[in-house]
Amino acid sequence: MTADLSTSLPLSALENAAEFLPRHIGIDAADEAHMLSVIGEASRRALIDSIVPRSIARSSAMDLPPAAAEAAALAELKAIAGKNQLLKSFIGQGYYGTHTPGVILRNILENPAWYTAYTPYQAEISQGRMEALVNFQTMVCDLTGMPIANASMLDEATAAAEAMTLAKRSVKSKSNVFVVAGDAHPQTIEVIQTRAKPLGLEVRLANSADEWNTLLDGDYFAVLAQYPATSGRIDDLRADVEKAHAKQAAFIVAADLLALTLITPPGEQGADIVVGTTQRFGMPMGAGGPHAAYMACRDEFKRSMPGRLVGVSVDVHGKPAYRLALQTREQHIRREKATSNICTAQVLPAVVASMYAVYHGPEGLKRIAQRVASYTAILTQGLQQLGAPVRAQATFDTVSLHTQNATQSIASKAISLGANLRIYFKEYLCISLDETTTRADIELLWKIFAKDGQALPTFDAFEKGVEPLIPAELRRTSSYLTHPVFNTHHSETGMLRYIRQLSDKDLALDRSMIPLGSCTMKLNATSEMIPITWPEFANVHPFAPADQLVGYKELDEQLRAWLCQATGYAGISLQPNAGSQGEYAGLLAIKGFHESRGDGHRNICLIPSSAHGTNPASAQMAGMQVVVTACDASGNVDLVDLKAKCEQHSANLAAVMITYPSTHGVFETSVKELCALVHSHGGRVYVDGANMNALVGVAAPGEFGGDVSHLNLHKTFCIPHGGGGPGVGPVCVVQDLVPFLPGHATAGVAGGVGAVSAAPLGNAAVLPISWMYIRMMGADGLQAATETAILSANYISARLKDHYPTLYASENGHVAHECILDLRGLKETSGVMAEDVAKRLIDYGFHAPTLSFPVPNTLMVEPTESETLFELDRFIDAMIAIREEVRQIENGALPQDNNPLKNAPHTAESLLSGEWARPYTREAAAYPVAALRSNKYWSPVGRVDNVWGDRNLSCSCIPVADYA
Numbered sequence: 022m023t024a025d026l027s028t029s030l031p032l033s034a035l036e037n038a039a040e041f042l043p044r045h046i047g048i049d050a051a052d053e054a055h056m057l058s059v060i061g062e063a064s065r066r067a068l069i070d071s072i073v074p075r076s077i078a079r080s081s082a083m084d085l086p087p088a089a090a091e092a093a094a095l096a097e098l099k100a101i102a103g104k105n106q107l108l109k110s111f112i113g114q115g116y117y118g119t120h121t122p123g124v125i126l127r128n129i130l131e132n133p134a135w136y137t138a139y140t141p142y143q144a145e146i147s148q149g150r151m152e153a154l155v156n157f158q159t160m161v162c163d164l165t166g167m168p169i170a171n172a173s174m175l176d177e178a179t180a181a182a183e184a185m186t187l188a189k190r191s192v193k194s195k196s197n198v199f200v201v202a203g204d205a206h207p208q209t210i211e212v213i214q215t216r217a218k219p220l221g222l223e224v225r226l227a228n229s230a231d232e233w234n235t236l237l238d239g240d241y242f243a244v245l246a247q248y249p250a251t252s253g254r255i256d257d258l259r260a261d262v263e264k265a266h267a268k269q270a271a272f273i274v275a276a277d278l279l280a281l282t283l284i285t286p287p288g289e290q291g292a293d294i295v296v297g298t299t300q301r302f303g304m305p306m307g308a309g310g311p312h313a314a315y316m317a318c319r320d321e322f323k324r325s326m327p328g329r330l331v332g333v334s335v336d337v338h339g340k341p342a343y344r345l346a347l348q349t350r351e352q353h354i355r356r357e358k359a360t361s362n363i364c365t366a367q368v369l370p371a372v373v374a375s376m377y378a379v380y381h382g383p384e385g386l387k388r389i390a391q392r393v394a395s396y397t398a399i400l401t402q403g404l405q406q407l408g409a410p411v412r413a414q415a416t417f418d419t420v421s422l423h424t425q426n427a428t429q430s431i432a433s434k435a436i437s438l439g440a441n442l443r444i445y446f447k448e449y450l451c452i453s454l455d456e457t458t459t460r461a462d463i464e465l466l467w468k469i470f471a472k473d474g475q476a477l478p479t480f481d482a483f484e485k486g487v488e489p490l491i492p493a494e495l496r497r498t499s500s501y502l503t504h505p506v507f508n509t510h511h512s513e514t515g516m517l518r519y520i521r522q523l524s525d526k527d528l529a530l531d532r533s534m535i536p537l538g539s540c541t542m543k544l545n546a547t548s549e550m551i552p553i554t555w556p557e558f559a560n561v562h563p564f565a566p567a568d569q570l571v572g573y574k575e576l577d578e579q580l581r582a583w584l585c586q587a588t589g590y591a592g593i594s595l596q597p598n599a600g601s602q603g604e605y606a607g608l609l610a611i612k613g614f615h616e617s618r619g620d621g622h623r624n625i626c627l628i629p630s631s632a633h634g635t636n637p638a639s640a641q642m643a644g645m646q647v648v649v650t651a652c653d654a655s656g657n658v659d660l661v662d663l664k665a666k667c668e669q670h671s672a673n674l675a676a677v678m679i680t681y682p683s684t685h686g687v688f689e690t691s692v693k694e695l696c697a698l699v700h701s702h703g704g705r706v707y708v709d710g711a712n713m714n715a716l717v718g719v720a721a722p723g724e725f726g727g728d729v730s731h732l733n734l735h736k737t738f739c740i741p742h743g744g745g746g747p748g749v750g751p752v753c754v755v756q757d758l759v760p761f762l763p764g765h766a767t768a769g770v771a772g773g774v775g776a777v778s779a780a781p782l783g784n785a786a787v788l789p790i791s792w793m794y795i796r797m798m799g800a801d802g803l804q805a806a807t808e809t810a811i812l813s814a815n816y817i818s819a820r821l822k823d824h825y826p827t828l829y830a831s832e833n834g835h836v837a838h839e840c841i842l843d844l845r846g847l848k849e850t851s852g853v854m855a856e857d858v859a860k861r862l863i864d865y866g867f868h869a870p871t872l873s874f875p876v877p878n879t880l881m882v883e884p885t886e887s888e889t890l891f892e893l894d895r896f897i898d899a900m901i902a903i904r905e906e907v908r909q910i911e912n913g914a915l916p917q918d919n920n921p922l923k924n925a926p927h928t929a930e931s932l933l934s935g936e937w938a939r940p941y942t943r944e945a946a947a948y949p950v951a952a953l954r955s956n957k958y959w960s961p962v963g964r965v966d967n968v969w970g971d972r973n974l975s976c977s978c979i980p981v982a983d984y985a
């Protein structure tokens with residue numbers, strides 16, 4: 022019998038099988054009809070019309086290419102990637118070739134268990150990644166010789182700028198001068214200059230040894246030296262450190278971690294702050310990012326240190342447990358008085374770097390470094406034999422040559438032979454080696470410098486008795502990475518299991534929805550992720566000649582054009598590498614605009630009390646003065662108060678920063694009037710774009726009155742959160758602010774306010790993710806995603822309204838793409854706090870919604886368009902079941918201090934060991950709903966004690982004895 026293969030479906034329907042849209046959006050037509058009936062609206066169109074104010078609706082649809090299926094989009098992007106040229110890079114300057122160990126590449130960088138996790142604010146479900154981050158902190162402390170290190174910075178240049186402000190806050194010197202060694206990496210100098218200007222700090226560059234000595238004898242609050250210098254030279258820092266300390270100033274060192282395995286660490290030379298990048302520990306160059314930078318400092322500075330810090334504490338059972346330490350320094354609590362605006366950092370790259378150290382161990386790292394140092398010595402000898410103008414210097418991995426007017430021709434010859442050398446101050450060449458350098462590479466380098474007919478040195482001739490060019494007094498004698506974690510998992514089997522053991526402790530999107538309001542934890546589709554490790558994107562140096570980066574240029578141009586369509590703005594820069602950095606860049610644009618018109622006195626920034634903490638922290642960094650404005654009873658910006666403050670500060674008004682739809686989850690109807698009001702006082706409107714998932718295709722901030730926005734590509738545009746980074750925070754502006762977007766002199770990119778990131782395209786290597794998303798969704802798909810996100814939030818709000826009222830809604834009772842569940846009443850009736858519900862959700866297998874932001878003791882839920890109706894209902898049913906548990910406390914069946922909520926999360930051990938003396942059953946603790954019996958997540962620790970950890974601060978690997 023032959024099967025009948027004919028079909029009544031049109032061909033186009035068969036072709037749709039490859040469509041991406043239904044893969045991205047979890048809700049189908051039948052689900053949608055059901056959800057609308059629960060909400061009480063006739064159609065999705067009617068729902069959206071009843072929510073999005075007519076006055077802000079888009080004037081026209083987005084002009085984007087029609088949606089491409091997954092395979093077609095990948096093929097198109099592959100062709101773009103192919104326009105990048107892969108030459109062997111000897112450029113150095115902070116970016117080096119590295120081998121990502123396969124076991125780390127596949128099981129971390131390409132593994133959703135790691136890359137779809139959220140920032141570890143909920144400690145109990147984040148123990149795995151926090152252990153990896155404590156390993157990172159320990160690795161940095163050991164290699165730098167410093168007592169404390171944080172869990173990553175955005176890049177080396179911004180880390181250096183943060184070190185400058187940390188020093189300013191911490192030292193006794195009252196000077197405003199910051200001395201920077203001229204042979205620091207140029208991109209670091211550039212970012213420091215950008216950061217110093219609005220703060221009124223004066224950067225003095227020392228361009229020679231004489232200038233350096235003169236400046237160090239002067240007055241300053243801190244000094245920064247690169248170690249080894251960008252030209253490769255290694256200097257003994259001890260005498261200079263003493264000079265700085267005599268001036269009550271801080272000494273900052275930007276140091277290379279691989280070099281530190283062989284040379285005396287800055288901590289042993291008296292440095293106060295050490296920063297740098299961990300890129301060459303397994304993260305590909307990726308045209309500049311993402312990579313984890315690090316910061317370590319002396320103990321006295323730790324309460325003023327920027328960035329996240331993972332600390333060791335204990336859980337309710339007295340067992341060691343990790344959690345984020347000293348959070349009171351951070352922007353979400355201290356706002357404009359925060360130590361920095363950093364929120365999203367570089368967790369995933371930090372995990373990769375830490376695992377690289379776990380994988381290689383101290384001996385392996387040392388071998389890699391010794392090979393680099395030996396090859397550098399051999400390269401030098403061969404070049405000398407050829408008569409090349411090698412500069413004599415102590416060095417680890419870089420040879421510097423004074424090639425004078427032959428510089429350009431030698432560099433061109435190198436390119437024709439497939440190698441990029443670095444041109445330094447026009448008449449020098451620098452050659453940096455790395456883990457990937459081979460004998461053949463060294464011979465190629467000799468060939469580049471050989472004159473016609475000159476005999477080439479042979480590698481073998483130098484092999485015996487090769488001595489690295491590191492002087493005896495600068496060689497490292499102290500040990501590092503002695504903790505067992507760096508000395509155990511050296512077989513691939515062991516490493517694989519260690520990685521798996523950690524990820525099994527964590528809840529990421531690969532296990533359940535993460536309904537975090539304001540964070541947009543949507544699908545990070547595999548097809549979107551695939552291109553980031555293509556060699557054409559991964560293995561290019563950010564400062565390679567522009568004609569080798571044509572693929573990235575095209576990616577940048579297309580993505581910016583599409584994002585302009587999505588936002589209604591005229592110009593965009595992709596350089597900022599997190600939302601916070603986009604805010605900062607946007608405020609600098611506003612400041613630059615005012616200054617260009619002789620209005621430099623305009624420095625007041627009005628920010629509603631409900632704003633995200635990064636907003637006031639960024640305004641402070643941009644040198645603006647923050648004035649907080651009120652919100653009214655329905656959660657909207659209080660227009661009366663705003664008007665009064667605009668009038669009061671009219672002459673000095675720089676900007677107003679709002680979030681739209683508001684962080685209260687509501688589309689305010691008067692946003693156009695608000696923008697007009699601010700404009701009438703000469704101020705500019707900053708619209709925080711973190712909530713763009715409620716707007717794309719529906720309304721455009723650049724059309725309804727915004728002048729500047731940042732986007733979070735790691736929220737709305739599908740870059741995964743990585744456990745707390747990487748992110749991309751493009752800054753988008755209207756036409757007259759385009760001249761004030763960031764530039765990048767080091768990379769030859771002209772531009773207004775200077776560089777805000779180390780690399781011209783910031784976290785360039787993750788941009789393909791957002792490109793793929795937009796390319797596969799098309800204009801209609803993106804609009805459908807927005808509308809479905811709004812539908813799902815309203816469905817949750819509607820189904821939960823009899824159990825947990827939604828705090829803020831528009832007059833018809835609807836919300837935007839997220840809803841705030843009001844739990845404040847429960848305290849009075851049962852003693853239950855929102856945090857107890859958040860922890861109890863862990864027992865039900867969920868990551869909690871956003872806790873107590875923007876309103877204390879509430880939960881903010883954002884389901885996104887990607888979740889299925891099944892998962893939405895599972896969450897809603899869990900919330901309802903928890904409400905029933907609260908009712909048992911309310912009616913006295915359970916005591917207020919001993920119930921499933923207060924004791925949550927329940928570990929397996931606490932249920933199994935000893936007598937069970939609680940007023941509820943073990944089954945009620947572990948399996949409150951039946952489905953958990955077949956799919957159960959067990960919290961690895963009980964509730965973590967935050968206060969204990971801050972009182973007994975410890976931020977490196979737990980000594981083995983403490984596990985006993």
Ligand SMILES: *Cc1c(COP(=O)(O)O)cnc(C)c1O
Binds near residue numbers: 601602
């Ligand atoms: C996430 C967020 C930010 C900060 O973005 P990062 O990328 O984490 O720096 C700013 N504003 C709002 C409203 C946000 O939700």
